[in-house]
Amino acid sequence: MNERSNIRDVALRAKVSVKTVSRVINDHPYVSPATREKVERAMATLDFRPSMAARILAGTKSNQIALIYDNHSPHYMHQIQIGCWERCTEKDVRLLAQPVDVANPKVGDQVRGLVTETHVDGVILSSPVTDCLAVLKALEALNVPFVRISPGTNHALTSSVFMDDVQAADDITTHLINRGHRRIGFIKGHPNHMASEERLYGYRRALDRVGIAFEPHYVMDGAFDYESGVAAAAQFLAMPQRPSAIFASNDDMAAGVLSVAHDLGMDLPNDLSVVGFDDTTIAQMVWPPLTTIRQPTRELAYAATELLFNGVGTVHQRLPHALIERASVASIGDYRQPTEKDSK
Amino acid sequence: MNERSNIRDVALRAKVSVKTVSRVINDHPYVSPATREKVERAMATLDFRPSMAARILAGTKSNQIALIYDNHSPHYMHQIQIGCWERCTEKDVRLLAQPVDVANPKVGDQVRGLVTETHVDGVILSSPVTDCLAVLKALEALNVPFVRISPGTNHALTSSVFMDDVQAADDITTHLINRGHRRIGFIKGHPNHMASEERLYGYRRALDRVGIAFEPHYVMDGAFDYESGVAAAAQFLAMPQRPSAIFASNDDMAAGVLSVAHDLGMDLPNDLSVVGFDDTTIAQMVWPPLTTIRQPTRELAYAATELLFNGVGTVHQRLPHALIERASVASIGDYRQPTEKDSK
DNA sequence: CTGTTAGCGCATTCAA
DNA sequence: TTGAATGCGCTAACAG
Numbered sequence: 001m002n003e004r005s006n007i008r009d010v011a012l013r014a015k016v017s018v019k020t021v022s023r024v025i026n027d028h029p030y031v032s033p034a035t036r037e038k039v040e041r042a043m044a045t046l047d048f049r050p051s052m053a054a055r056i057l058a059g060t061k062s063n064q065i066a067l068i069y070d071n072h073s074p075h076y077m078h079q080i081q082i083g084c085w086e087r088c089t090e091k092d093v094r095l096l097a098q099p100v101d102v103a104n105p106k107v108g109d110q111v112r113g114l115v116t117e118t119h120v121d122g123v124i125l126s127s128p129v130t131d132c133l134a135v136l137k138a139l140e141a142l143n144v145p146f147v148r149i150s151p152g153t154n155h156a157l158t159s160s161v162f163m164d165d166v167q168a169a170d171d172i173t174t175h176l177i178n179r180g181h182r183r184i185g186f187i188k189g190h191p192n193h194m195a196s197e198e199r200l201y202g203y204r205r206a207l208d209r210v211g212i213a214f215e216p217h218y219v220m221d222g223a224f225d226y227e228s229g230v231a232a233a234a235q236f237l238a239m240p241q242r243p244s245a246i247f248a249s250n251d252d253m254a255a256g257v258l259s260v261a262h263d264l265g266m267d268l269p270n271d272l273s274v275v276g277f278d279d280t281t282i283a284q285m286v287w288p289p290l291t292t293i294r295q296p297t298r299e300l301a302y303a304a305t306e307l308l309f310n311g312v313g314t315v316h317q318r319l320p321h322a323l324i325e326r327a328s329v330a331s332i333g334d335y336r337q338p339t340e341k342d343s344k
Numbered sequence: 345m346n347e348r349s350n351i352r353d354v355a356l357r358a359k360v361s362v363k364t365v366s367r368v369i370n371d372h373p374y375v376s377p378a379t380r381e382k383v384e385r386a387m388a389t390l391d392f393r394p395s396m397a398a399r400i401l402a403g404t405k406s407n408q409i410a411l412i413y414d415n416h417s418p419h420y421m422h423q424i425q426i427g428c429w430e431r432c433t434e435k436d437v438r439l440l441a442q443p444v445d446v447a448n449p450k451v452g453d454q455v456r457g458l459v460t461e462t463h464v465d466g467v468i469l470s471s472p473v474t475d476c477l478a479v480l481k482a483l484e485a486l487n488v489p490f491v492r493i494s495p496g497t498n499h500a501l502t503s504s505v506f507m508d509d510v511q512a513a514d515d516i517t518t519h520l521i522n523r524g525h526r527r528i529g530f531i532k533g534h535p536n537h538m539a540s541e542e543r544l545y546g547y548r549r550a551l552d553r554v555g556i557a558f559e560p561h562y563v564m565d566g567a568f569d570y571e572s573g574v575a576a577a578a579q580f581l582a583m584p585q586r587p588s589a590i591f592a593s594n595d596d597m598a599a600g601v602l603s604v605a606h607d608l609g610m611d612l613p614n615d616l617s618v619v620g621f622d623d624t625t626i627a628q629m630v631w632p633p634l635t636t637i638r639q640p641t642r643e644l645a646y647a648a649t650e651l652l653f654n655g656v657g658t659v660h661q662r663l664p665h666a667l668i669e670r671a672s673v674a675s676i677g678d679y680r681q682p683t684e685k686d687s688k
Numbered sequence: 689c690t691g692t693t694a695g696c697g698c699a700t701t702c703a704a
Numbered sequence: 705t706t707g708a709a710t711g712c713g714c715t716a717a718c719a720g
Contacts, residue, residue, distance in 0.1 A: 004460055006697055017707045022699060030705055049460040053406075054697035056397035057712045074422035085443060094462075097441050099429060116348055116393040118438075350713055361691045366715060374689050398713035401696045 005046040014042035025050055052094070062119040065308060066096040068111060068135065069126035073224075073252065076297060080126050080149065083301025091309060096120060100129060108134030115142050122308045124301070127152055128192050130160070145311065147304045152194040161304045165195045168293050169202025169247075172275050175291070176245045177210055181273060185243035187222040187232040187253050199249050199277065218243060222253050229256020237264055237272075245273035251292055349390040358386035369394050396438070406463040409652060410440040412455060412479065413470035417596070420622075420641060424470050424493065427645025435653060440464060444473060452478030459486050466652045468645070471496055472536055474504070489655065491648045496537040505648045509539045512637050513546025513591075516619050519635070520589045521554055525617060529587035531566040531576040531597050543593050543621065562587060566597050573600020581608060581616075589617035595636055596622070 007025075011018045016035055023031050024039040031039075042048075056062045067084050071077050081097060088095040098114055100107050115123065115138075123146040129135055130151035136158070139146045148160035176184050186203050189196030204214055217239075220232035229248055233256060236243055248254035254276030261272055268274065276292035351369075355362045360379055367375050368383040375383075386392075400406040411428050415421050425441060432439045442458055444451050451473075459467065459482075467490040473479055474495035480502070483490045492504040520528050530547050533540030548558055561583075564576035573592055577600060580587055592598035598620030605616055612618065620636035 049457050051697055052461045053397040053400035057401055058699040074418040078418035113393050117396045395713055402715040
């Protein structure tokens, strides 16, 4: 590498002490505009960049946070990363994106290692890491603040952000009912995600409200992937009394449904209405008949990062999810385990 | 946070010097198995994790590399990240994923800042950052090693990895010809990417070989996005002598073609054959009639990382890309600007 | 094979 | 509003 200039070089050049330069770097008050000016000019001419490593070692915070994830949907993770990254750049903190394997028994160790090695100030967890006990335990043991995005299991023990899945599923189901559908197939999401149950509940609630009987055979298991959508659709469409609409718990599965329908030579959306649920635009893009709920993934990630920065406290916001032309609501809640501090 | 144990604690507990502990951490030779054993036990019981910050500050390398990208295709970036990350975890180096905006006039500064602040040992550039002059200049000024993945402009000045776009385009065009197609529409990629020209050349080469005349009006401009695929397809399909097959330079545009064909009520692939070109499985997944070349994105990223680790030198490998059932070949080349060292 | 010493570049006490 | 000393946790020489 090249010769790098350090804080001492800057101090020398600006004819001030090292400490004063440090003050300028960290935006401390009590620096006269004149000296600040001098220091800044010196920094610019030397193209000085403070070493993160040195700052971390000497200081108390690292200006780094970690995003830990294990999600195989590129679209979803892309949105998450964008959301976190946006808020981070605004605040000039570094984001360490760290994929992990929640199935790996050493994931707790890995996270512990990551946090202590990098000195991150906080952690953001994306589903399904949000529900990995080993990770949660490690983080609590380390006493490092963290926020969960759309946790599958909502113990209300930790800070987290999420949307209102029940309401969204209710909305989309109601939409189908309003269009005259009475036999609506539902494809569940992956059992690990609480959202799967929530969406099923919303579906049932919408049916209940208008008095449509719930038929268990109109509910198929799924796993949030294309293949499970194909499998479920194959079963639905082979039924003598097949559904006139299929509500897939996410777009990947909806795409699977579309594929099967296409192979069967069906005329969509006349023969079959398909609705999805996610922030991916995959299937919607290729085959317009698909209708979908847009999950505000990016916004959730942004809000989660914000929440992490703000530290503990109680926050309530509402983010819209979009169903076709209609709008609905998502809520963000902040929960955490009470500590001695709170009891005082 | 919690009390963290440092190298001194470990040394005390193992009854050795700090230097010996350091040797164990860094896998140095000349440590007797017995002492190594002792040290490792001490590290385990104390749950000791060396501070990256301290190691960077004291040492000469950081065990960190940066991946710099500005790509709006989630699928593509996902593959790139996975590939880099795989190789990094094998070698126990930290990967810093850093999105940038190549259109921002300050990218050069941003990259310079990133590199000097984090002390990264090397950088991987993903398209289109591979061709951002400001970034390339900053990296060369900093004298930090870097590798480009699928550069758009191939000056052969720097280390880079890429696939054989000409051969792949030739393969896929030949495939169409073999199926009896004579009027084959071609949708070009974004002009910024060298691959766009390469693929066009491969298309023409395949036509030439069998004596099919090249018709300029069968070539449309595109930009690697869905919309440009729609626009091009609309023009193609409105022609009196319309193509019987369309070769889109990537899958996003191919998806656009499919969408238009669908709107026109065409029966695919009888009325029209569509072939794409990319590593995304988007359109292929939703609409099976699409045929596509799989670009070995993940493998390229892995190879790029490997190349970065190996340092300068000359490397030649071959990675397969996949066309339907047939296999073809991609090549990886290593080029760099000659330095004084080489002249000796 | 092992230990001693001296910084890496910065923030953080304290004083002035 | 500024400055001088001290040390964060580790590695890099150099000894032994």
